[in-house]
Amino acid sequence: MIKRLHIRNYAIIEHLDIDFAKGLTIITGETGAGKSILLGALGLIMGDRADTKSLYNQEEKCVIEGIFDLNGQDLSEFFAENDLDNETEVVVRRELTPSGKSRAFVNDSPVTLKVLQDLSAELIDLHQQFDTLDIHNLSFQLRMIDALAGNKERLLQYRNVYKEFSANQRRLDELLRRNEQSTKEMDFIQFQLEEFNKAELVAGELEALEEEHTRLTHAEDIKRTLGLAFDALTENEQSIVGQMQSLGNALITIGKYAPKLAEYSDRFANMIFELREMSNEFEKVAEHTEYDPERIQEVQQRLDLIYRLLKKHTVVTVEDLLAIQTNLEQQLAGFADLGNEIGALREKISTQQEQLYRWADELGDRRQAVIPDYEQKVVDMLTQLAMPYAQLKIETKKLEALSPTGLDEIQFMFAANRGSRLQQIKDVASGGELSRLALVTKSLVASSIPLPTLIFDEIDSGISGDVALKMGNILRQLSNEHQVVTITHSPQVASKADRHYFVFKVDKPDRTVTNVRLLSNEDRIRAIAVMLSQSPPSDSALENAKELLGL
Known part of the structure; x- marks a missing residue:
């Protein structure tokens, strides 16, 4: 208060x-x-x-x-x-x-x-x-009936579930819209992913393929040059290794006379060893290097595939392509999850809807039960307030879909005079009639409205x-x-x-x-007397005021 x-x-x-x-x-x-x-x-x-x-x-x-x-x-x-x-x-x-x-x-x-x-x-x-009185308002009329019916807790329970139900419906509509829009997108993603899956990309393969392709296309030059190097180092009569071996022996001899030269002799020997090892490697590589047109074609085709994918997706490495492939897989999985979510949400909405319809029927039954007595009490009280021919009829209509208050639409229909047709309150009641009707309707539910x-x-x-x-x-x-x-x-x-x-x-x-x-009490007597007559009030008005006040 x-x-x-x-x-x-x-x-x-x-x-x-x-x-x-x-x-x-x-x-x-x-x-x-x-x-x-x-x-x-x-x-x-x-x-x-x-x-x-x-x-x-x-x-x-x-x-x-x-x-x-x-x-x-x-x-x-x-x-x-x-x-x-x-x-x-x-x-x-x-x-x-x-x-x-x-x-x-x-x-x-x-x-x-x-x-x-x-x-x-x-x-x-x-x-x-002179306001647009709340008694005109259909929602307030329903609120009064609910108060009389003791529907507060039931309605609160209903509204909590209805709120979640409505949110789930909006979510489902959004998911269905997204699902419809994503069908073509999903097909395109599936197409791209199949292309990646067929490619079977491997991290680091681009550099390896480019190196192999270069080696294969120059195989003859590599084989010829390595053969010449092998022959020059160790195979011909005037081989480099042979000549260096002779010089090494000479260094060993003079090292006997100049001990400081011994380290040069060791370094020279190491150089000869390295050259022999290098010559052996050249020989092995030359033996295993062959011009292979079929392999060159295979490598070139693989490179063409990778280059095409790089250009298509505007990236520069195979690793970038693999990242795109992973992203596409995640998107496709997301579409699958969307379908699962739609299914689960539909099932939940169905359960909630069944529950809400059951509760809405219970709310409606309780409303119907109190309406006849309420109508009669309103008419009786209006009769006391000099409206002997007043009529109040509370019409109820079942809604086609669930609402925040159930399945009922309630409308107060009123007629103030004998023979008048029942109409909506806002269309028939005069100021004084509306005041009396509002007071009566509110007073009857006052104990039920918090x-x-x-x-x-x-x-x-x-x-x-x-x-x-x-x-x-x-x-x-x-x-x-x-x-x-x-x-x-x-x-x-x-x-x-x-x-x-x-x-x-x-x-x-x-x-x-x-x-x-x-x-004060004395002041009230005078104020009411003035309201009854004039200022200053007459003696009779003062007496009437005292009578009204029970003094």
Whole structure:
């Protein structure tokens, strides 16, 4: 419930504090005194759009602050979702600067207007005479029936699964779209992969093939040159190794006379050994080197294949091609996984859908069970409020597909007068009739809807006398379970207050401002008497006021 409303620098309010309590709070005042301004200020902390034109002093910021007691109301999930401190007392503040900048806070944490709107929807039900009233709204009508049917927990369970079900359906649609689009892509990837698989590429083979190709195409030159080198080194009569051997022997001889020359003799011997080894290698290579046109063709074909793949995929190494092949394999595996995911998701959606249909039928049965009694009670109460021919019929229609609330569409059909055709509420009810209907419908479900505070703005418009008195009794009864705040022009309604505030204007030298004061019992007598007659009130009006107040 709301405990206090603080207003500073708003419209014609310079500074104002109003304390609220449990039960029924009535706000009255002269026409134009600023009662609607209080609701405008309240609307700001409920997330309404702000306008710098509403600043009392254009040089200072406007501050609207509401303090709410959440005792007995669990909003822990809301606070957790919005990263807010979960306190039993919540301070909601809205600030508007002269530059037009608007800021909102919940327990001093900055929040968006959307958060304010969502929070206020949990705290306050604001009924304004000239608003598009929520009773017109089909979803609100269904909400009232669900409240009467005790569907809260079942509906929460249904919505949680429906939310996941809807997300799964969107995911399935996306997967099917991707699967359809990817068929051609998958065929192309399969074609490329088959080309790679046939190629059987091996890391490092390009360099080896190029080297082999060069060697094979120059085999005759290699064989001839190595043969000449072998012959020159060791085979002919004047071989290089033979000559060096003779020189080596001579070095050994003179080494006897000059010991320092012995190391040259050793080095020379090593050179002869290396040349002999080299000659042997030349011989072996020359013997195994043959011109092989068939092998040259095989190597050239293999190189052509690799070069073509390199050009096709715009890379430079076989390793790059192997990486592309691996990527294609992974993509193809991904398509296979997509098919598996589609199958699993379809099965899950089917299970959820079956469960949701079963729950939706249960919700519908419970709704149908409470509708007849609710219709009759509304008609009975409207009869008490001088609408003896009023009719209310709640039509239900089965939807073709599951919705967030099940399979039911509920619509209130209303007729205010004898012989009138039942129509949608927005098409038939006048202001006064709509006010009475809204009060009756809400009062009958008040104990089932978790709204701690109900605010009615001129809900008694268009009624008076005994009807207004009965409306006051309904508001009074409603306040036994909810905090009710009512702005009224009706003395009969005002007489039912637990706390009565009077809104009035004060003329200052430079401008007029709005103020509010809590009325004492004596003040209430006079205020209600004025509402009954005139100012100053007549003696009979004062007596009537006392009678209304039970004094």
